[in-house]
Amino acid sequence: MAEDLVLDTAIRDWVLIPLSMVMVLIGILRNFVSKLMRSSNQVPDPKMVKEGQVIIRARNLRAAANFIPAKSFRxxxxxxxxxxxxxxxxPKGQAQNPQAQMFSDPNMAMDMMKKNLSMIIPQTLTYAWVNFFFSGFVAAKIPFPLTQRFRSMLQNGIDLSTVDVSYVSSRSWYFLNLFGLRGLFSLILGEENATDDTQRMMQMSGFGFDPTRVHMLTNFLPFLSH
Structure with missing residues (x-):
């Protein structure tokens, strides 16, 4: 049977709140450091800017599909x-490979390496700090019941299967802040900020933008609108 714990208010004052504040401050600092590390002579490619605007227009069309006449949508x-x-x-065979473009443009490759360093170094140091000082702490409790599938995500660092799933360990709170502060950073720093770790990790894994995939997705727009 799951056990209910009584959390000390000192954990809130000395673990939960400081950890959240440190994550926010590190994210803001990373954003400004990333801007300083960018190449000063880098000029945006007009073609890439145009393609980005087209993608935004297509995205807005998909979002507003139910609010315009079907004939206009088609x-x-x-x-x-x-x-x-x-x-x-x-056309097939003409899609540009983002990785090939990165290797052909030294400035782009250097900027990508700087962005990866600005992500890896702060997060490695922060994780080591959390793991050393706050390992094993139960930092918070989710105010609604959860299933057992969430245990590995919320109780990282706690090897007790009898603790209720709704309790969150300090290490898991770190990861929740790492991937959950995207909306807050968008409000504070704007949409074009350098703190989106999820997108950065996808880029490091090789999942870049492929226009052919966008073309395939647009074929399903009529089905998504209903």
Missing amino acids: ARRVYFNNEENGLLYV
């Missing part, structure tokens, strides 16, 4: 992904 969909002159259509 016309806009053809405008984006028809095989003759669609803005999102890329």
Whole structure:
């Protein structure tokens, strides 16, 4: 049977709140450091800026699919992904590989390495700090019941299966802050900030932007609108 714990208020004052504040401050500091480390002579590629604007327009069309007439939606969909002159259509074999572009552009490769360093070094030091000083602490409790599947995510560092799943360890609170403060950073620093670790990890894993995938997704827009 799961045990209910009584959390000391000192844990809130000396573990939960300081850990959250440190994560926020480190994220803000990383954003400014990343901006300082960018190449000062780097000029945005007009073609890439144009493609990004097209993607935003297509995304807005998908979001507003239920608010415009079906005929207008189909016309806009053809405008984006028809095989003759669609803005999102890329013939096979002509899709640009982001990794090949990175290796061909030294400035882009250097900027990518700086961004990865700005992510890896602070998070490694922060994790070591949390693991050394706050290992084994039960920092908080989720105010609603959870299933056993959440135990490995919320109780990292606590080897007790009798503790209720809704309790969160300090190490798990670190990971929740690491991936859960994206919305807060967007409000504080704006949408184009350098603290999005989830997107950065996807880029490091090789999941870059592929226009052919966007073209495939736009084919399903009529089905998503209903």
